[in-house]
Amino acid sequence: MAYKICKPLNNSVAPQYPVFNSNISPSVQNYVGTVPAAVGTASTCPEGQPFFNGMNCISCSLPLYFDFTTSACSTCPTSEKFDPATKKCILDASKVLYVSSLSGVSNYIGSPPNIPSTTDKKILGCPVDKPFSNK
Numbered sequence: 001m002a003y004k005i006c007k008p009l010n011n012s013v014a015p016q017y018p019v020f021n022s023n024i025s026p027s028v029q030n031y032v033g034t035v036p037a038a039v040g041t042a043s044t045c046p047e048g049q050p051f052f053n054g055m056n057c058i059s060c061s062l063p064l065y066f067d068f069t070t071s072a073c074s075t076c077p078t079s080e081k082f083d084p085a086t087k088k089c090i091l092d093a094s095k096v097l098y099v100s101s102l103s104g105v106s107n108y109i110g111s112p113p114n115i116p117s118t119t120d121k122k123i124l125g126c127p128v129d130k131p132f133s134n135k
Contacts, residue, residue: 019041019052020044020057021042021044021045022036022050023046023047023050023051024050025050029087030060030061030065030082030084031067031068032066032068032069033067033068051073052071053071053072062084063075063076065087076089078122079091079095079121080095095122
């Protein structure tokens with residue numbers, strides 16, 4: 001299969017995409033990474049699309065966040081949510097099922113409940129200092 005390559009007309013230089021500065025105001029909290037230094041001659045992205053991805057000004061509404069490392073909107077892993085205060089993905093308690101972690105524990109009677117075979121939650125063992133789950 002032959003591939004074709006697009007070339008500018010008349011051996012001219014291909015047009016460059018415009019450069020914009022991201023518009024990180026106090027209300028914009030859903031991003032991670034270091035905000036690039038402003039380019040003096042560049043315009044600033046509009047407030048409704050505050051992130052520049054290298055080609056366009058875009059918005060990333062929660063649960064999405066803008067990642068300055070990849071210049072794209074990203075999402076947290078399934079059992080996590082984005083925390084605008086820390087600018088990190090943190091464990092989402094509503095998406096986790098804690099099960100009794102009985103390693104090294106002998107003060108219980110009976111068998112621990114079975115882990116459900118079908119669940120959309122992440123299954124974690126309880127911490128050592130609180131080994132029992134009541135769910």
